[in-house]
Amino acid sequence: MSKKILQRCSPKPALATRPLLSSRQAQALESMFKLLANGTRLRMLHALARAGELCVSELADELGMKPQAVSNQLQRLAARGIVEAQREGLQIRYSILDPCVLTLLHQGCCLAEDAQVRAFDQVESAAS
Secondary structure, three states, rough: OOOOOOOOOOOOOOHHOOOOOOOOOOOHHEEEHHOOOHHHHHHHHHHHHHHHHHHHHHHHHOOOOOHHHHHHHHHHHHHHOOOEEEEEEEEEEEEEOOOHHHHHHHHHHHHHHHHHHHHHHHHHHHHH
């Protein structure tokens, strides 16, 4: 299985130097976060990040889901340009198209893990 090389994101200004998000920009960001705020889609993206590319049946096996359910979720991600599909013979292989997704997924894992540690530390200090 070959790992696909992702294109780099176009250069963007630092967050602190950007003007305050407009209402329209905030809605677009909220829509993207809502799409990604789904356990199944997050697991799919993680599986794709680990493998580089997978077909629907491979993803379904990896996640313990039915291929049709996986296909439906992949279509949502593809419609937003997060993943792309490429035909390889009779199979369609999916990969992450936007490298920003990898960064966001990594940062999300980091945030969740750190929050869990902080919550545990608070419980421990309260019990002392």
